[in-house]
Amino acid sequence: MSSNSGIQIPSRLPLLCTHDGVLLPGSTMRISVDTARNMQLVKSRLLKGTSLKSTIIGVIPNTRDPEHDSDELPSLHSIGTAGLAVQVVGSNWPKPHYTLLITGLCRFRVTQPLRERPFPVAEVEQLDKLEQYTEGDQADGELGELSKRFYQAAVQLVGMLDMSVPVVAKLRRLLDSLPRETLPDVLASMIRTSNKEKLQVLDAVDLEERFKKALPLLTRQIEGLKLLQKTRKLRPDDDKRVLAIRKGGVFPGRQFSLDEEAEDEDGDDTAMLEKKVKAAAMPDAALRVCLKELKRLKKMPQSMPEYALTRNYLEMMVELPWSKSTTDCLDIRAARVLLDNDHYAMEKLKRRVLEYLAVRQLKSTLKGPILCFVGPPGVGKTSVGRSIARTLGREFHRIALGGVCDQSDIRGHRRTYVGSMPGRIINGLKTVGVNNPVFLLDEVDKLGKSLQGDPAAALLEVLDPEQNHNFTDHYLNVPFDLSQVLFIATANSTATIPPALLDRMEVLQVPGYTQEEKVEIAHRHLIPHQLEQHGLTPQQLQIPQDTTKDIISKYTREAGVRSLERKIGAICRAVAVKVAEGHKVSRAESPTEQHAVSHERSLNLSDQNTENKEEDSGIASPPEMPIVIDHIALKDILGPPIFEMEVSERLTLPGVAIGLAWTPLGGEIMFVEASRMEGEGQLTLTGQLGDVMKESAHLAISWLRSNAKTYLLTNGSADPLEGTDIHLHFPAGAVTKDGPSAGVTIVTCLASLLSGRLVRSDVAMTGEITLRGLVLPVGGIKDKVLAAHRANLKRVIIPKRNEKDLEEIPAHVRADLDFVFASTLDEVLNAAFDGGFPTAVSHPQVVSKL
Numbered sequence: 010m011s012s013n014s015g016i017q018i019p020s021r022l023p024l025l026c027t028h029d030g031v032l033l034p035g036s037t038m039r040i041s042v043d044t045a046r047n048m049q050l051v052k053s054r055l056l057k058g059t060s061l062k063s064t065i066i067g068v069i070p071n072t073r074d075p076e077h078d079s080d081e082l083p084s085l086h087s088i089g090t091a092g093l094a095v096q097v098v099g100s101n102w103p104k105p106h107y108t109l110l111i112t113g114l115c116r117f118r119v120t121q122p123l124r125e126r127p128f129p130v131a132e133v134e135q136l137d138k139l140e141q142y143t144e145g146d147q148a149d150g151e152l153g154e155l156s157k158r159f160y161q162a163a164v165q166l167v168g169m170l171d172m173s174v175p176v177v178a179k180l181r182r183l184l185d186s187l188p189r190e191t192l193p194d195v196l197a198s199m200i201r202t203s204n205k206e207k208l209q210v211l212d213a214v215d216l217e218e219r220f221k222k223a224l225p226l227l228t229r230q231i232e233g234l235k236l237l238q239k240t241r242k243l244r245p246d247d248d249k250r251v252l253a254i255r256k257g258g259v260f261p262g263r264q265f266s267l268d269e270e271a272e273d274e275d276g277d278d279t280a281m282l283e284k285k286v287k288a289a290a291m292p293d294a295a296l297r298v299c300l301k302e303l304k305r306l307k308k309m310p311q312s313m314p315e316y317a318l319t320r321n322y323l324e325m326m327v328e329l330p331w332s333k334s335t336t337d338c339l340d341i342r343a344a345r346v347l348l349d350n351d352h353y354a355m356e357k358l359k360r361r362v363l364e365y366l367a368v369r370q371l372k373s374t375l376k377g378p379i380l381c382f383v384g385p386p387g388v389g390k391t392s393v394g395r396s397i398a399r400t401l402g403r404e405f406h407r408i409a410l411g412g413v414c415d416q417s418d419i420r421g422h423r424r425t426y427v428g429s430m431p432g433r434i435i436n437g438l439k440t441v442g443v444n445n446p447v448f449l450l451d452e453v454d455k456l457g458k459s460l461q462g463d464p465a466a467a468l469l470e471v472l473d474p475e476q477n478h479n480f481t482d483h484y485l486n487v488p489f490d491l492s493q494v495l496f497i498a499t500a501n502s503t504a505t506i507p508p509a510l511l512d513r514m515e516v517l518q519v520p521g522y523t524q525e526e527k528v529e530i531a532h533r534h535l536i537p538h539q540l541e542q543h544g545l546t547p548q549q550l551q552i553p554q555d556t557t558k559d560i561i562s563k564y565t566r567e568a569g570v571r572s573l574e575r576k577i578g579a580i581c582r583a584v585a586v587k588v589a590e591g592h593k594v595s596r597a598e599s600p601t602e603q604h605a606v607s608h609e610r611s612l613n614l615s616d617q618n619t620e621n622k623e624e625d626s627g628i629a630s631p632p633e634m635p636i637v638i639d640h641i642a643l644k645d646i647l648g649p650p651i652f653e654m655e656v657s658e659r660l661t662l663p664g665v666a667i668g669l670a671w672t673p674l675g676g677e678i679m680f681v682e683a684s685r686m687e688g689e690g691q692l693t694l695t696g697q698l699g700d701v702m703k704e705s706a707h708l709a710i711s712w713l714r715s716n717a718k719t720y721l722l723t724n725g726s727a728d729p730l731e732g733t734d735i736h737l738h739f740p741a742g743a744v745t746k747d748g749p750s751a752g753v754t755i756v757t758c759l760a761s762l763l764s765g766r767l768v769r770s771d772v773a774m775t776g777e778i779t780l781r782g783l784v785l786p787v788g789g790i791k792d793k794v795l796a797a798h799r800a801n802l803k804r805v806i807i808p809k810r811n812e813k814d815l816e817e818i819p820a821h822v823r824a825d826l827d828f829v830f831a832s833t834l835d836e837v838l839n840a841a842f843d844g845g846f847p848t849a850v851s852h853p854q855v856v857s858k859l
């Protein structure tokens with residue numbers, strides 16, 4: 010402690026009374042502070058003081074337990090150790106307390122207590138003259154002899170420890186550089202000694218006596234170690250556990266003790282972990298890190314927070330499937346059958362998936378593109394992903410990315426954070442337990458961005474086949490090979506997928522279903538699945554095709570089949586109740602009538618029928634089987650229809666036209682309304698329109714004004730807008746709309762308003778317009794056409810240049826619809842009105858009604 014040689018402790022010291030552990034000069038100790046007086050000392054002295062002097066306090070050992078700490082100060086031990094508070098940590102759990110890290114400087118004797126409150130302060134006398142020590146090296150006589158013996162014993166002890174441990178090596182060097190007089194204190198605090206023995210060393214103010222007291226303790230430790238090593242030799246594999254010395258000095262209580270039992274338990278635990286690490290078959294880099302961490306773990310006291318962190322880390326590492334994989338059992342013919350069995354329709358998607366699988370079969374290294382299924386919700390994207398895993402015989406894991414806005418969700422937190430953990434990719438691998446699962450990255454288009462970094466950027470590395478064999482999670486901090494993982498992504502729209510990410514993926518569009526397809530899907534998959542889920546059998550419940558059509562058109566309006574599945578589920582629940590309480594429901598008709606009825610409407614759930622049944626409810630018999638759901642039962646279970654076909658209704662006024670819009674949820678039909686009133690030629694637009702849509706409206710008005718004469722819209726004067734204000738509204742007013750494709754609809758709607766003629770109520774249209782009256786192509790034709798078909802419209806006007814897009818549309822839908830391919834607005838207007846739209850040139854005989 011030569012560095013302390015100049016320190017003179019203050020003559021007045023605040024006193025910290027401890028009851029567990031004895032601080033000796035030259036050692037460092039953690040003291041937990043929770044009694045009122047000690048807390049006061051910490052608060053008003055240590056936390057407020059700014060000078061070095063204010064961090065020196067007197068530590069008085071062996072006072073009474075704080076439980077019995079009463080108002081009056083107990084009698085104090087007269088000798089204590091002045092210590093330097095190196096660190097103060099406060100916590101509120103389980104009760105408010107501080108933990109002090111104190112380094113002992115020298116002994117002192119309490120000469121005169123000065124005050125007791127709020128914390129004791131006393132006049133003290135410094136006992137160890139620190140300066141003397143440096144000169145005292147050459148002490149001779151009995152003291153010299155004693156110190157020499159003590160030094161030799163200390164060297165022997167250190168020699169018995171594992172020198173490869175850095176602390177031990179450091180101690181060995183310290184033994185030579187430390188003044189010999191300090192050795193009894195330093196070693197007594199390091200070796201296994203009881204508090205009583207330490208107290209004896211503390212009380213030995215005389216140096217000679219101190220050596221005499223400490224020497225037997227040291228010899229005892231040496232003997233103990235010898236014994237331990239002898240037994241360890243019999244078990245050579247864990248001889249490294251003999252570690253009596255810990256960095257930073259001594260910790261009180263059990264933590265320091267070489268208590269055999271506790272050490273053994275600890276040792277067994279780490280030995281087990283070591284075995285697991287070796288068995289985990291991890292790559293060299295990871296193994297090296299694990300062994301290093303394991304070595305650190307062995308040297309750490311269990312109470313250290315880092316112990317748990319390191320342990321968790323190691324456990325994570327051994328649980329990861331570094332080289333565990335399933336064998337692919339790919340048979341393309343079987344895969345085709347399985348995909349067909351699982352999913353109706355979606356031919357294009359299934360074909361592409363099969364191609365992908367076939368390539369995989371021919372070339373087993375998986376450096377192909379990452380598939381991304383894009384389409385409205387409920388069209389089976391996730392379930393195709395699951396089928397792919399099944400055809401390959403691989404594990405399946407879904408990672409929901411919707412709303413993820415922190416890149417550590419993907420890549421994990423660094424281990425320095427409390428509660429840090431690996432990202433979802435590594436966690437997923439741990440869950441499935443093999444390194445070649447199918448990972449479904451759900452909703453990649455809903456990734457967010459925040460201050461915590463961009464998760465999409467983190468995904469880039471995951472999804473890049475060139476990079477992902479070296480994916481480094483921040484928590485693991487060693488690369489993990491992801492190249493065997495088959496990634497499939499799903500999204501509702503490509504618009505919000507970051508371009509760099511989109512570039513890594515092959516986009517496969519999964520469009521919505523037509524009504525016929527939905528009926529098929531319902532009968533092949535959804536109904537059997539729901540029946541099974543509700544514990545029903547087809548003998549108990551039948552849903553005829555007409556009912557399914559009703560559910561689709563009156564109770565759902567969606568591109569996929571998710572709410573259809575929910576509605577079928579609702580029917581199953583209602584029927585399950587009836588079946589479960591079956592004995593109460595009795596036959597309504599006589600046995601002879603029964604047979605015929607059972608095919609049509611054996612159990613009618615309407616009120617009227619239940620009334621009938623009430624009459625003979627005394628007869629305990631099951632409901633008649635099967636229960637067939639007809640439209641009355643449907644209304645009874647699902648309530649009145651949610652969606653009515655409002656098309657014909659809404660087109661009874663001039664100034665309404667039906668447009669087709671594309672949304673991430675599929676196509677939609679959209680009514681555009683216009684009205685006119687007296688004014689000064691103002692145009693009002695409502696319905697949350699974006700800039701492009703507003704421009705379309707202005708374009709439409711300009712075109713109509715410039716062509717008013719041709720179409721006989723002049724209203725007497727040269728300008729149809731003279732003395733007139735026009736209001737255009739796009740319903741679903743709360744939904745933001747934008748895009749140029751409503752152009753033709755606005756023109757038609759305004760032409761109808763200005764001419765006073767009705768637009769055909771079975772026509773829907775889409776197309777961008779120009780000032781010259783040309784119709785330009787737009788996107789999303791397939792979804793839009795399906796929406797028109799769903800709404801039972803008969804004629805669809807689309808831009809001529811979109812004609813090629815019709816190929817994707819199922820033949821029966823095409824057959825149901827009458828397509829008009831327009832390249833000019835003239836063609837649009839002619840197709841939208843019954844009998845065409847009159848122009849001054851072509852139909853001079855028709856006079857404007859205005």
Ligand code: ADP
Pocket residue numbers: 351352353354355385386387388389390391392393499530534535569570571574
């Ligand atoms: P998404 O992931 O596209 O939102 P899901 O894969 O979750 O949709 O599908 C919703 C439900 O619809 C699932 O129960 C699925 O089995 C069913 N489904 C969707 N499309 C089909 C189909 N073509 N054939 C059979 N079932 C389908």
